[in-house]
Amino acid sequence: MWFSKTQEEVLRELGVDRATGLSSEEAKARLEKYGRNKLKGKPKKSLAALFFDQLKDMLIYVLLGAALITMIIGEYVDAVIILLVVVLNAIIGVVQEYKAEKAIEALQQMTTPKALVRRDGQVKEVNSEEVVPGDIVIIDAGRYIPADLRLIDSANLQIEESALTGESVPSDKDAEAIFDDPKTGIGDRSNMAFMSTLATYGRGEGVVVATAMDTEIGKIAKILDEDNEEMTPLQKRLDELGRILGFIAIGICVLIFVISLFQKRDLFEMFLTAISLAVAAIPEGLAAIVAIVLALGVQRMSKINAIVKKLPAVETLGSVNIICSDKTGTLTQNKMTVVKYYTLNNLKDVPAEGSNFSASQDEAELIKTFVLCSDATYENGQGTGDPTEVALVVLGNRYNLEKNELNSKHQRVAEKPFDSDRKLMSTLNVEGNGYRVHTKGAIDNILKISTHALVNGKRVPLTEEMKANYLKSADEMSDNALRVLGAAYKDTDSMISPEEMEKDLTVIGFVGMIDPPRLEVKDSIRVAKMAGITPVMITGDHKNTAVAIAKELGIADSIDQSITGAEIDQLSDEEFSKKINSLRVFARVSPEHKVKIVRAFKAQGNIVSMTGDGVNDAPSLKYADIGVAMGITGTDVSKGASDMILTDDNFTTIVHAIEEGRNIYNNIKKSVIFLLSCNLGEVITIFASILFFWPVPLMPTQILWINLITDTLPAIALGVDPGDSDIMKKKPRNPKESFFAKGAGLRAIIGGVLIGALTLLAFFFGLREHGYTLGSENIPEEVLIYARTMSFVVLAASQLFYSLTMRNPVKSIFRIGLFSNKYLIGAIVVGIFLQLMVISVPFLAGAFNLHNLSLNDWGIVILLALIPLAANEIIKIFMRKTERD
Ligand code: ADP
Ligand code: MG
Numbered sequence: 001m002w003f004s005k006t007q008e009e010v011l012r013e014l015g016v017d018r019a020t021g022l023s024s025e026e027a028k029a030r031l032e033k034y035g036r037n038k039l040k041g042k043p044k045k046s047l048a049a050l051f052f053d054q055l056k057d058m059l060i061y062v063l064l065g066a067a068l069i070t071m072i073i074g075e076y077v078d079a080v081i082i083l084l085v086v087v088l089n090a091i092i093g094v095v096q097e098y099k100a101e102k103a104i105e106a107l108q109q110m111t112t113p114k115a116l117v118r119r120d121g122q123v124k125e126v127n128s129e130e131v132v133p134g135d136i137v138i139i140d141a142g143r144y145i146p147a148d149l150r151l152i153d154s155a156n157l158q159i160e161e162s163a164l165t166g167e168s169v170p171s172d173k174d175a176e177a178i179f180d181d182p183k184t185g186i187g188d189r190s191n192m193a194f195m196s197t198l199a200t201y202g203r204g205e206g207v208v209v210a211t212a213m214d215t216e217i218g219k220i221a222k223i224l225d226e227d228n229e230e231m232t233p234l235q236k237r238l239d240e241l242g243r244i245l246g247f248i249a250i251g252i253c254v255l256i257f258v259i260s261l262f263q264k265r266d267l268f269e270m271f272l273t274a275i276s277l278a279v280a281a282i283p284e285g286l287a288a289i290v291a292i293v294l295a296l297g298v299q300r301m302s303k304i305n306a307i308v309k310k311l312p313a314v315e316t317l318g319s320v321n322i323i324c325s326d327k328t329g330t331l332t333q334n335k336m337t338v339v340k341y342y343t344l345n346n347l348k349d350v351p352a353e354g355s356n357f358s359a360s361q362d363e364a365e366l367i368k369t370f371v372l373c374s375d376a377t378y379e380n381g382q383g384t385g386d387p388t389e390v391a392l393v394v395l396g397n398r399y400n401l402e403k404n405e406l407n408s409k410h411q412r413v414a415e416k417p418f419d420s421d422r423k424l425m426s427t428l429n430v431e432g433n434g435y436r437v438h439t440k441g442a443i444d445n446i447l448k449i450s451t452h453a454l455v456n457g458k459r460v461p462l463t464e465e466m467k468a469n470y471l472k473s474a475d476e477m478s479d480n481a482l483r484v485l486g487a488a489y490k491d492t493d494s495m496i497s498p499e500e501m502e503k504d505l506t507v508i509g510f511v512g513m514i515d516p517p518r519l520e521v522k523d524s525i526r527v528a529k530m531a532g533i534t535p536v537m538i539t540g541d542h543k544n545t546a547v548a549i550a551k552e553l554g555i556a557d558s559i560d561q562s563i564t565g566a567e568i569d570q571l572s573d574e575e576f577s578k579k580i581n582s583l584r585v586f587a588r589v590s591p592e593h594k595v596k597i598v599r600a601f602k603a604q605g606n607i608v609s610m611t612g613d614g615v616n617d618a619p620s621l622k623y624a625d626i627g628v629a630m631g632i633t634g635t636d637v638s639k640g641a642s643d644m645i646l647t648d649d650n651f652t653t654i655v656h657a658i659e660e661g662r663n664i665y666n667n668i669k670k671s672v673i674f675l676l677s678c679n680l681g682e683v684i685t686i687f688a689s690i691l692f693f694w695p696v697p698l699m700p701t702q703i704l705w706i707n708l709i710t711d712t713l714p715a716i717a718l719g720v721d722p723g724d725s726d727i728m729k730k731k732p733r734n735p736k737e738s739f740f741a742k743g744a745g746l747r748a749i750i751g752g753v754l755i756g757a758l759t760l761l762a763f764f765f766g767l768r769e770h771g772y773t774l775g776s777e778n779i780p781e782e783v784l785i786y787a788r789t790m791s792f793v794v795l796a797a798s799q800l801f802y803s804l805t806m807r808n809p810v811k812s813i814f815r816i817g818l819f820s821n822k823y824l825i826g827a828i829v830v831g832i833f834l835q836l837m838v839i840s841v842p843f844l845a846g847a848f849n850l851h852n853l854s855l856n857d858w859g860i861v862i863l864l865a866l867i868p869l870a871a872n873e874i875i876k877i878f879m880r881k882t883e884r885d
Contacts, residue, residue, distance in 0.1 A: 002150045002209045003179045003189045010150045014134040014207055018152055021118030021136040030132035037131045037147055037211035039218055050097060054090035059279055066275045077847045081701040085708055092712050096288050100295035113636045115146035131208055139204040142615040142635020148215040149193040149206025151175035155415055156202030163196045164217055170200045186216055198637060200615055202417055232312040235290055242286045249281035252683060256690050276700035280682045280707040289671050293719035297664035305648040306657035313643035316625050317661025319735040321532060322601050323654055324610040327539035327546060329633055330651045331553060332515040336391035342473050343509035344455050355398040361457045366508045369487040371396035371403050372410055373427045373438040391513050416498035420540050420614055421590045426501040434493045437501045443474045443486035443510045450488050450507040459506050474510060478544030482512035517553055524652040525554045532731035536584050543587035556584035565589040568596060577603040591616035598624045612638045628654060663723035671719045673748045674806045678710050678799045680752025685759045694774040695784060697763035697791040699849050706796045709834055713827035714803040721807055721821050751802055754868040759795040762864050766790040789850045790861050797865035800831045805872040810879045
């Protein structure tokens with residue numbers, strides 16, 4: 001039992017040195033031996049299984065039944081065609097599902113947590129799947145524990161183990177504890193940390209004792225079944241729509257069959273026609289197309305650094321009208337440099353370049369406290385850790401107060417970690433024969449807990465006047481967009497507990513550091529505003545600093561648009577919510593204020609995206625419509641709670657993601673409207689011909705064939721249409737807006753009616769050429785075949801052409817570029833080619849009952865097929881005109 005052994009025994013048994021960790025070679029060898037550190041998921045479906053899955057569909061059963069009947073009757077050709085359609089449909093389904101699944105898998109790969117391990121004497125970040133037994137793992141607040149660990153170091157470490165024990169209150173950990181009782185429960189093993197649990201506070205280190213299925217969680221979850229196939233609101237709505245349309249289609253088919261019964265038509269043929277029409281009209285492709293468009297869209301978004309974790313987020317993104325963004329690192333570069341420092345009545349600039357500066361006594365104390373109270377490192381031009389602290393360590397280097405030297409002289413014996421509520425951090429270090437508390441943090445908070453000040457090497461009582469002087473200088477720095485950080489200390493004879501550290505301190509002074517805005521953010525903010533989106537800044541930093549940067553970036557115009565966390569606390573929820581639409585900067589806020597901010601914005605009917613990186617940000621990320629986590633600086637907790645992760649932590653990426661989200665939604669809409677127009681066209685053709693006692697212009701196999709050509713490739717190609725360049729000049733979409741709003745539904749109907757009418761017209765032309773009309777009796781078979789070929793071409797080609805005009809509801813196809821969607825052009829070319837093939841290859845023409853057309857008739861059918869496209873373009877002209885007026 002690892003928890004009964006001493007740290008040394010454990011380390012020895014696992015063959016690892018705590019200071020250097022495993023060597024890379026050893027880690028590699030162990031990875032081979034023990035396998036990747038992951039819990040086994042559901043076994044993947046084979047291609048064959050996927051294929052047969054596709055066949056488990058009501059429509060397919062119907063088709064198979066139809067094939068059987070045709071076979072019994074002896075219509076072998078028809079049977080073969082029907083079976084072919086079934087197989088092709090299944091293949092297309094498999095390809096779509098496979099692609100969608102691959103896209104999702106690739107995303108999951110990107111979101112697997114990382115682990116900090118010590119290898120070859122250095123701390124490295126590795127994929128948590130590559131952690132092996134014997135690895136030394138470094139734990140800090142907000143990280144998932146990557147494997148089962150025996151702790152070898154802990155500082156205020158708390159771990160939330162609800163995944164394992166169901167207990168949601170974090171348990172305190174203690175690396176020094178040893179439990180002799182082998183029956184010690186999992187929840188009581190305070191010297192252990194377990195895979196998939198979450199460090200919520202403090203720091204620690206542990207050595208990996210078990211990975212993958214050997215871990216405690218692995219033992220529980222022998223097979224982890226993580227099915228998060230969440231349907232998006234749109235998918236749900238379309239699913240419903242599909243079902244309704246399906247019933248309507250079946251109703252119409254039954255009606256057609258019944259009417260033709262009374263008309264004494266050929267029963268068998270009408271039966272097949274009804275079935276084929278049902279297959280063509282039921283929009284069973286809807287769900288598949290939406291799924292694949294979403295999956296492909298999500299894949300594309302990952303390439304622009306936005307990883308969408310939950311599919312519904314793609315849709316919601318298009319409606320976002322408030323982006324709440326953290327300042328540090330998201331709007332700014334998070335590359336801090338100390339440029340000024342202040343000890344009482346003594347403001348100095350840090351020279352821009354050079355080192356080996358000397359500091360006065362007070363200044364040296366100031367820098368020493370900052371350096372000792374930092375976890376960051378800076379070696380060979382490389383900093384690790386919190387950039388705020390890196391800047392402090394760099395400052396120390398330049399003034400000959402090296403971190404390593406100071407640390408060996410003043411060993412750290414205890415600490416109270418930084419948290420964004422207190423905005424303070426403290427350490428207890430050895431000082432002479434006693435100890436000294438070093439505290440750094442927001443200067444206002446430092447002054448609140450200080451009773452004395454260090455002035456010219458002497459501790460003097462802190463007067464109100466001195467406080468005012470400190471604050472005045474700090475405000476001046478803040479007004480110049482500097483991040484201000486104060487320092488204080490206190491001496492004690494004995495060790496004290498973290499609770500007693502932060503009181504009765506002696507303030508030393510503060511520093512001001514620059515954190516330049518990200519260059520591209522200013523443009524993105526302009527784009528966002530043009531798109532009807534309001535960016536707001538959220539920060540733990542000082543109000544003046546925040547407003548100065550917000551002004552520079554174009555987020556705010558004046559300090560009246562800002563509020564602090566303390567001021568928020570003064571307001572009732574209602575008052576705050578009334579005021580919120582005029583606010584742009586939220587300063588000195590804590591994570592719980594973020595929840596208030598989101599709630600207030602939402603109460604005003606806004607769709608809110610909120611960024612976050614810390615452990616405490618999880619609630620606000622969950623509560624926001626779009627929770628955005630930081631990929632680089634973000635904790636695992638925040639990533640877990642988010643809908644989207646920015647791999648570059650950049651504000652600009654949020655705006656890009658919104659743009660993509662809007663495009664994806666529009667593309668889905670285009671595909672769906674297109675599909676519905678096509679299906680409607682087919683239904684109208686058949687239904688009208690039956691209703692008016694005409695011969696049916698299309699054979700069942702022909703209907704199936706056209707459905708296959710138009711329902712698949714063009715619809716998907718529309719789904720991956722290149723984005724509209726003007727998409728960010730429009731207001732965000734109202735999430736309640738129906739899919740068929742703004743004339744989209746009407747347009748689907750007009751398109752469908754036209755397609756149907758023209759197909760009938762082509763049939764009529766074909767008959768008339770041979771001296772018959774729609775009402776004629778005893779039309780010879782050859783004439784019917786010829787006329788049917790004409791309607792066959794018109795029905796297919798008009799749909800193919802129509803897909804082009806569907807690319808934009810108002811812009812003309814020439815404006816958006818006739819050839820700018822290569823996939824769509826490809827789909828149309830393939831469609832036409834296949835169409836020509838079945839008409840002109842004698843064997844196929846025979847099977848499908850088609851006959852090649854005269855040149856003249858080719859001209860007629862092509863002209864007819866262009867009409868729906870032309871009509872929609874004309875409607876667009878009127879739309880543009882009314883839009884302008
Ligand atoms: P933001 O990320 O919006 O800048 P933070 O919560 O990181 O806000 O910081 C808020 C305030 O906390 C800062 O203005 C600073 O005064 C203080 N602070 C930030 N980082 C540290 C740290 N590592 N140690 C002590 N205090 C810090
Ligand atoms: Mg921060």
